[in-house]
Amino acid sequence: MQPQTYSQTRAQVRSESTKVLRNTYALLAMTVLFSAATAGVAMALDMGRGAGLICSLAALALIWFVLPRTANSSAGIGVVFAFTGLLGASIGPLLNHYLGLAGGGQIVMQALGTTALIFFALSAYVLTTRKDFSFMGGFLFVGLIAVLVCALGMLIAGFFGVYLPLASVVLSGVIALLFSGFILYDTSRIIHGGETNYLMATTALYLDILNLFTALLHLIGFASDD
Secondary structure, eight states: OHHHHHHHHHHHHHHHHHHHHHHHHHHHHHHHHHHHHHHHHHHHTTOOHHHHHHHHHHHHHIIIIIHHHHTTSTHHHHHHHHHHHHHHHHTHHHHHHHHTSTTHHHHHHHHHHHHHHHHHHHHHHHHHHOOOOGGGHHHHHHHHHHHHHHHHHHHHHHHTTOOOHHHHHHHHHHHHHHHHHHHHHHHHHHHTTSOOOHHHHHHHHHHHHHHHHHHHHHHHHHHTTO
């Protein structure tokens, strides 16, 4: 009876994880399109970096204080759209900056294409092999803290007029690798039952994609001598 019970439990977990994954990808697709629309609006309005920062802070407030309380209700869907919409608007000034450069449109499209390629390739790998990448959690968390500390240090240096372009490029490369790892980790958590709420799963994957895109944008822009 024990092996049979174990098999039934495993089948139930797989069925639930498949449902969560399906809902996550559906919502992720909609939120990515919605954030692209809000980014377009921000670009059309020529929104400044200050307003972009305010949008980012508002999005963080939503994911930290509002989403955990609404993740199990229909209101949580609206919170996820508000969160992704604000982040989409926040990168409007960055996109305008690159599009204003010579060959800027090509840089943005290359970053978008590379981001999509990496996301689909890594997701397909996890879904095909069903490998468990939960062991990466601690390493990724430490890496995230290190990146935040370095970014803060560079921000403070910039405030005092000290600019480190090479360090910025290296940091962007580390961020790209870090969030590629998070795509493996977050997708693995979904298919192995570590994340059972598709709203939380959607926000995690959305952040992975957004951070990967902005990091690649910086890298490709630097490689293009822009």
